[in-house]
Amino acid sequence: xxxxxxxxxxxxxxxxxxxxxxxxxxxxxxxxxxxxxxxxxxxxxxxxxxxxxxxxxxxxxxxxxxxxxxxxxxxxxxxxxxxxxxxxxxxxxxxxxxxxxxxxxxxxxxxxxx
Amino acid sequence: xxxxxxxxxxxxxxxxxxxxxxxxxxxxxxxxxxxxxxxxxxxxxxxxxxxxxxxxxxxxxxxxxxxxxxxxxxxxxxxxxxxxxxxxxxxxxxxxxxxxxxxxxxxxxxxxxx
Numbered sequence: 001x002x003x004x005x006x007x008x009x010x011x012x013x014x015x016x017x018x019x020x021x022x023x024x025x026x027x028x029x030x031x032x033x034x035x036x037x038x039x040x041x042x043x044x045x046x047x048x049x050x051x052x053x054x055x056x057x058x059x060x061x062x063x064x065x066x067x068x069x070x071x072x073x074x075x076x077x078x079x080x081x082x083x084x085x086x087x088x089x090x091x092x093x094x095x096x097x098x099x100x101x102x103x104x105x106x107x108x109x110x111x112x113x114x
Numbered sequence: 115x116x117x118x119x120x121x122x123x124x125x126x127x128x129x130x131x132x133x134x135x136x137x138x139x140x141x142x143x144x145x146x147x148x149x150x151x152x153x154x155x156x157x158x159x160x161x162x163x164x165x166x167x168x169x170x171x172x173x174x175x176x177x178x179x180x181x182x183x184x185x186x187x188x189x190x191x192x193x194x195x196x197x198x199x200x201x202x203x204x205x206x207x208x209x210x211x212x213x214x215x216x217x218x219x220x221x222x223x224x225x226x227x228x
Contacts, residue, residue: 034216043204043219090156102217106156
């Protein structure tokens with residue numbers, strides 16, 4: 001069965017500092033990996049996705065993520081965080097074995113200090 | 115712009131009531147999903163549907179049922195609401211095999227059962 005672990009429940013960074021949110025997955029074949037962001041009171045918005053090709057993927061709002069098969073990881077990064085990035089971030093995995101279903105991690109709440 | 119609309123943002127119901135949560139999408143998507151979101155637990159799949167009148171159980175279907183009479187509408191039904199069903203409910207949709215591209219989410223319905 002596919003699964004996702006986000007080991008950090010809360011992270012606090014200062015505005016302008018760099019950010020890395022961790023995501024580890026378990027999947028039997030090549031996974032399809034996603035990062036979503038949820039602003040307070042809102043649904044989830046897709047930040048970026050990976051399913052093949054270049055292991056470094058670029059997304060919206062200046063985010064990027066790197067797929068590392070050897071570490072079963074798909075960490076999200078941003079070089080300089082803005083106060084508006086404060087939100088909850090979810091990593092998700094899907095693929096052929098799971099059909100059309102995505103399995104989500106438990107989320108990481110990001111707080112940005114001004 | 116594509117849209118998934120959930121009929122209520124906030125809902126308060128009494129224990130034992132039958133509750134209907136409605137979701138409508140305007141993208142002609144075949145796949146629709148219902149998740150519940152709880153702090154520390156992330157998103158958990160309740161039910162999903164690949165086509166009209168088709169449904170499959172997700173990871174936590176107990177206490178819920180669904181209805182998909184039209185392609186654009188997917189309803190979640192709480193047969194007899196209980197306090198442990200107080201949660202945020204998120205609807206999502208996608209094209210077939212579009213797990214590659216992620217889901218489009220609604221803004222959520224926050225349900226409180228008293």
